[in-house]
Amino acid sequence: MMRYSGLRVIKEALSGHKGWWPAWRNPEPAEAYDIVVVGGGGHGLATAHYLAKEFGQAKVAVIEKGWIGGGNVGRNTTIIRSNYLLDGNEPFYEMSLKLWEGLEQDLNYNAMVSQRGILNLIHSDNQRDAFIRRGNAMLLNGADADLLSIDDIKKRYPFLNTQDARFPIKAGLAQHRGGTVRHDAVAWGYARSADSRGVDIIQNCEVTGFRIENGACKGVETTRGFIGAGKVGCAVAGNSSRLMSLANIRLPIESHVLQAFVSEGLKPVLPGVITFGAGHFYCSQSDKGGLVFGGDIDGYNSYAQRGNLPVVEDVCEGAMAIFPMLGRARLLRMWGGIMDMSMDGSPIIDKTHIDGLYFNGGWCYGGFKATPASGYAFAHLLATDTPHETAKAYRFDRFETGRMIDEKGMGNQPNLH
Amino acid sequence: MIIDHPLLGPRDSAEFTYMGDARLIERPSPDAEDAAAAFYEYAYLRDNPAGLHRELWFHEAGDRSWLVVTRNTVTHEIAKVELATDVARAKGRST
Numbered sequence: 001m002m003r004y005s006g007l008r009v010i011k012e013a014l015s016g017h018k019g020w021w022p023a024w025r026n027p028e029p030a031e032a033y034d035i036v037v038v039g040g041g042g043h044g045l046a047t048a049h050y051l052a053k054e055f056g057q058a059k060v061a062v063i064e065k066g067w068i069g070g071g072n073v074g075r076n077t078t079i080i081r082s083n084y085l086l087d088g089n090e091p092f093y094e095m096s097l098k099l100w101e102g103l104e105q106d107l108n109y110n111a112m113v114s115q116r117g118i119l120n121l122i123h124s125d126n127q128r129d130a131f132i133r134r135g136n137a138m139l140l141n142g143a144d145a146d147l148l149s150i151d152d153i154k155k156r157y158p159f160l161n162t163q164d165a166r167f168p169i170k171a172g173l174a175q176h177r178g179g180t181v182r183h184d185a186v187a188w189g190y191a192r193s194a195d196s197r198g199v200d201i202i203q204n205c206e207v208t209g210f211r212i213e214n215g216a217c218k219g220v221e222t223t224r225g226f227i228g229a230g231k232v233g234c235a236v237a238g239n240s241s242r243l244m245s246l247a248n249i250r251l252p253i254e255s256h257v258l259q260a261f262v263s264e265g266l267k268p269v270l271p272g273v274i275t276f277g278a279g280h281f282y283c284s285q286s287d288k289g290g291l292v293f294g295g296d297i298d299g300y301n302s303y304a305q306r307g308n309l310p311v312v313e314d315v316c317e318g319a320m321a322i323f324p325m326l327g328r329a330r331l332l333r334m335w336g337g338i339m340d341m342s343m344d345g346s347p348i349i350d351k352t353h354i355d356g357l358y359f360n361g362g363w364c365y366g367g368f369k370a371t372p373a374s375g376y377a378f379a380h381l382l383a384t385d386t387p388h389e390t391a392k393a394y395r396f397d398r399f400e401t402g403r404m405i406d407e408k409g410m411g412n413q414p415n416l417h
Numbered sequence: 418m419i420i421d422h423p424l425l426g427p428r429d430s431a432e433f434t435y436m437g438d439a440r441l442i443e444r445p446s447p448d449a450e451d452a453a454a455a456f457y458e459y460a461y462l463r464d465n466p467a468g469l470h471r472e473l474w475f476h477e478a479g480d481r482s483w484l485v486v487t488r489n490t491v492t493h494e495i496a497k498v499e500l501a502t503d504v505a506r507a508k509g510r511s512t
Contacts, residue, residue, distance in 0.1 A: 239467075241463070241464070241465035241466075242465075242466075242467055245464075250458075250462040250463065250464060251462065251463070251465065252461040252462055252463070253463065253465060254437065254438075254463050254465050255465055255467075255490070299435050300430075300435045300472070300488075301437075301438075301465065301470055301472065301490045302490050302493065303467040303490050303491050304490070304491055304492065304493055308418060308430075308493070310429075310430070310431040343460075343461045399457065399460075399461040400454075400457045400461075412460050412461055413436075413437070414437075415435055415437070
């Protein structure tokens, strides 16, 4: 693999940029692989990278129905953080944040990991208690958490409307190690690294069925023919139910659409990620200057990758409540992505009842920040047949046994998580 | 989305609360031998199709009736709207 470096950029600049070549191959599928990962998004490509690099798996393929990075890894609002409360979640997300911190060195790829911090605003005394509890849970799991007073917040973010009559800002819980990452570069960096270690990335190859014999998965039928596999790992969040129905598996998942928005480019105004605590609104500023923001899912089953106007209004109301200045900015683009909304708001990384068929999904709208740990844990499961220490709770049977991981306490209503 | 309410005519979907797959009408019997397994499937597992989907919408900001809406999850086009009580009675439920 050609290593990228500052020196290399200078050298290429002086020699007419004739020395660059494609970052990954475009191979024909082989007859069989040890492990086939279905889904060339962030999680699938991360899985392939860690399988090859950390678990010494050589014969691995990633198959993708479209082009890599064309799904949710290119549609999210790029936020990374590990501010979860429950034991089943927090160690996993903290591991993910640690992997983000070393990602660019690991991949030799500039993913623009920017630890600009995330601030969750607090609007009532009860919410302050809940956030102090959350902050303590984070500290106990080795993450960082910092309770900011209203004076700290006014000093750092003078543009916030702290005097809103209905939802005054009382304080905030900050995680200074949180931030944003350039999401496309995550897919490309993992793809390049996996490819250089011998992983075949096969694009424009849609899975049309699983070959299951005597209760064991022998490979996948695809639009480019049968591909044999010792093990098949599915990481296609958003479309998990459609894919797994090919193996007659019903999932504890509904697909919902989440919209995201970006404003016209502005000069630097927003130094980190800020979330509204009384509604659902989160915002950061991209390095190009656009304010990137989003809110709730639309709330009904959808595979449409576009949403409706009531949620646009709701998101913009949340924006105006804390950032009145945002009302002067014009909206540049808006889009939708399809989320695997699980029944408790937490993901699943587990074997299925079919030998050799493994599942990774149910990420709700929190999948991007989980990408490195999800890939690592899924690679661990595929390579060793045992769950990774931090992902042990993400089991299929937790709904049947009552061991749900329900951060918001909403129960089995996916559109409320 | 506009939902053509069987009693009230076309209404904005924002007046409704979405309550998920209409199979939730078919609550399993708590007295059956396999009640625990049946309730697990009932409460947690979903078909989640891409295409036509029968689902419950509750007219919370309206007449508070429950509707069964047949809607395409790929295009958001609504094909059919029924009162949930009619659907439940057709399945032999008393209410």
